[in-house]
Amino acid sequence: xxxxxALPDQVHNLPPPKALAPPQELASAPPPAEGIDQGDAxxxxxxxxxxxxxxxxxxxxxISASQRNALGMVLYAVALRHGWGCQKDEHQAVxxxxxxxxxxxxxxxxxxxxxxxxxxxxxxxVVSDELVLAFVELARCYQxxxxxxxxxxxxxxxxxxxxxxxxPDAQVEMADLYMRGDGVRKDKAFAxxxxxxxxxxxxxxxxxxxxxKEKYNLPDSDEE
Numbered sequence: 001x002x003x004x005x006a007l008p009d010q011v012h013n014l015p016p017p018k019a020l021a022p023p024q025e026l027a028s029a030p031p032p033a034e035g036i037d038q039g040d041a042x043x044x045x046x047x048x049x050x051x052x053x054x055x056x057x058x059x060x061x062x063i064s065a066s067q068r069n070a071l072g073m074v075l076y077a078v079a080l081r082h083g084w085g086c087q088k089d090e091h092q093a094v095x096x097x098x099x100x101x102x103x104x105x106x107x108x109x110x111x112x113x114x115x116x117x118x119x120x121x122x123x124x125x126v127v128s129d130e131l132v133l134a135f136v137e138l139a140r141c142y143q144x145x146x147x148x149x150x151x152x153x154x155x156x157x158x159x160x161x162x163x164x165x166x167x168p169d170a171q172v173e174m175a176d177l178y179m180r181g182d183g184v185r186k187d188k189a190f191a192x193x194x195x196x197x198x199x200x201x202x203x204x205x206x207x208x209x210x211x212x213k214e215k216y217n218l219p220d221s222d223e224e
Contacts (some may be wrong), residue, residue: 005105005161011098017076020062020086023055042072049075054085062086065096070107070130073100074137081146090147097141101134128165135162136170152183163194171198172205192216 029048037043045060058079064072077096080089108131135158141148142155156177162170175194178187192211199205210216 005101006157007098007102011095011102014095014099016066016068016099017062017073017092017096019066020059023059023085025053025055025085026059029053029056041067042069042075045072045075049084054079056085058085068103070100070104070134073097073103074130074133078137081141090141092147094138094141094147097134097138101131101138104131104134132162132165132167132170135159135165136167154183156183163197166201168198168201168203171195171201172203189216189218193218 030051032038032044032047036047041060041063045057045064047057048054048060049057058076061072061076061079065076073096077093077100078084079086080096081093082088108128139155139159139162140146142151142158144150156174159170159177160174163174171194175191175198176182177184178191178194180186184190192213193216195205195208195211199208199211205211
């Protein structure tokens with residue numbers, strides 16, 4: 001079954017972002033460590049981010065994003081959102097996250113239609129992980145009002161997609177939203193559903209035996 005996600009129509013036809021100009025800090029940055037592919041902008045961005053050369057890291061993330069790398073778009077978006085080594089631009093960050101999600105949804109749906117493709121299972125896992133990150137970060141934007149108007153229901157919508165893709169952290173957070181009625185109607189049975197799924201995925205829940213009580217079982221149609 002294809003994954004369907006509500007994203008603004010404009011996102012589908014957006015060109016990739018332009019890469020940033022090389023920052024002055026690049027000249028004084030240490031050379032990449034052995035094993036880092038100097039032709040892989042995403043690897044370089046992560047490497048320099050870990051070294052706290054933020055302008056250099058964001059420069060490489062922007063190159064990766066300009067190459068339509070979905071993870072590069074997410075990391076560049078987060079950098080823009082917080083102004084890490086670049087001019088802060090929350091609106092552009094949201095567009096990039098939406099663009100990344102759109103790219104990965106297309107990739108994931110293509111792989112679902114090509115189960116015989118060599119390595120399709122591994123690729124689906126990689127693509128799903130990228131999609132989880134994109135939607136969790138979109139949820140954060142709507143929760144905090146970063147680049148968009150605060151909207152708890154939209155935040156919950158995007159977070160639930162990440163939860164459905166199997167991310168245990170998103171599943172726990174989704175359960176918490178149902179417990180509080182935050183962006184969704186308050187519903188202890190739905191909270192139990194997501195806590196159960198998270199626990200099955202390895203999440204460590206303390207004093208949560210109640211979630212397995214029979215009274216919180218949902219009809220099969222609501223377990224999807």
